[in-house]
Amino acid sequence: MRFLSARRRHPAAKVLMLLFALVVVGGIYSVVSPADQVAADTGKSQQIAEGKALFAVGCASCHGLQGEGQVSGTIQGPPLIGVGAAAVDFQVGTGRMPMAQPGQQAPRKKNLYTDEEIAALAAYVASLGPGPDIPAEEDYNPEGLSDEDLARGGELFRTNCSACHNFAGSGGALPNGKYAPTLEGVSNRHLYEAMQTGPQQMPVFPDRALTPEEKRQIIGYLNHLNSQPNAGGFTLGGLGPVSEGFWAWVVGLGVLIAFTVWITAKGARAK
Numbered sequence: 001m002r003f004l005s006a007r008r009r010h011p012a013a014k015v016l017m018l019l020f021a022l023v024v025v026g027g028i029y030s031v032v033s034p035a036d037q038v039a040a041d042t043g044k045s046q047q048i049a050e051g052k053a054l055f056a057v058g059c060a061s062c063h064g065l066q067g068e069g070q071v072s073g074t075i076q077g078p079p080l081i082g083v084g085a086a087a088v089d090f091q092v093g094t095g096r097m098p099m100a101q102p103g104q105q106a107p108r109k110k111n112l113y114t115d116e117e118i119a120a121l122a123a124y125v126a127s128l129g130p131g132p133d134i135p136a137e138e139d140y141n142p143e144g145l146s147d148e149d150l151a152r153g154g155e156l157f158r159t160n161c162s163a164c165h166n167f168a169g170s171g172g173a174l175p176n177g178k179y180a181p182t183l184e185g186v187s188n189r190h191l192y193e194a195m196q197t198g199p200q201q202m203p204v205f206p207d208r209a210l211t212p213e214e215k216r217q218i219i220g221y222l223n224h225l226n227s228q229p230n231a232g233g234f235t236l237g238g239l240g241p242v243s244e245g246f247w248a249w250v251v252g253l254g255v256l257i258a259f260t261v262w263i264t265a266k267g268a269r270a271k
């Protein structure tokens, strides 16, 4: 049995192996993980630099090179320090910015930037000062809301939004030639961001006014509203049951009169 004992390892071998493994793992970790961190940081600062360059070309003429704003002269824009990434994502994503010309209102129009460019612009503006972040998908996706949640969303909508946007969300006029636009066809993300940032005449609804869950309920309600087929077959701009009832009355009566005339004519012929 000399053969076997010769192959027996030194008692310290196991400990050495373990130490070696620890050193290797630790080494790999120390090489890989800070590198990842550095890569993430450079990715972020690169995105901010890209955003800054885009901003200088497309936005600075009104908002100033550092987003400090321009509040005198013919071309004006408010300061953007602290408006947050959500405001940029909303304003640029809905084509409101860059504003074509100074005017009464910044209307929704064709968006000029790619998603990456919008993300870069948003990152740059967010780097100027803390503000609301772009919401995550689970914040605004109304999937899984119960009927009760949707009813609550309807209630919240009627209390907080319908004064300007109308009960059917189809928009309405405001003083001084301004208006609140229709909410039909607005993406869930932009719905959420509008509440977060309050564009123009619209109030901001911070989380203490409407919790994230309540915002999601409103979004669910609006999705539900927009997916409803038109019950009566008449599009009356959602003017309400009164005018729809009126039309039912007029049309129904019209049919009745036509039928009476037809019967009378038949009766006259039969005589």
Ligand code: HEC
Pocket: 055, 058, 059, 060, 061, 062, 063, 075, 076, 077, 078, 080, 083, 087, 088, 091, 092, 097, 098, 099, 100, 101, 102, 104, 105, 106, 121, 197, 198, 199, 200, 201
């Ligand atoms: C022609 C001038 C002009 C240009 C160019 C312009 N803006 Fe604006 N921007 C404005 C004005 C004016 C407002 C304020 C609108 C209002 O409230 O009536 C505004 C508002 C905003 C807001 C909303 C601020 C808030 O308080 O929520 C953001 C965000 C914004 N702009 C981002 C941008 C970005 C990003 C660009 C470039 C892609 C840009 N703007 C280009 C004039 C401009």
Ligand code: HEC
Pocket: 094, 096, 105, 106, 107, 108, 157, 160, 161, 162, 163, 164, 165, 174, 178, 179, 180, 181, 182, 183, 186, 190, 191, 192, 194, 195, 199, 200, 201, 202, 203, 205, 218
């Ligand atoms: C005081 C009036 C007012 C109230 C209250 C109000 N809004 Fe608005 N809303 C506006 C105006 C004005 C605009 C247009 C701003 C612009 O064009 O930049 C707007 C724009 C929007 C938009 C952008 C639509 C688009 O076409 O991109 C959304 C979404 C929106 N509102 C949702 C809401 C919701 C949800 C509520 C309730 C929680 C609400 N608003 C409450 C006045 C109001």
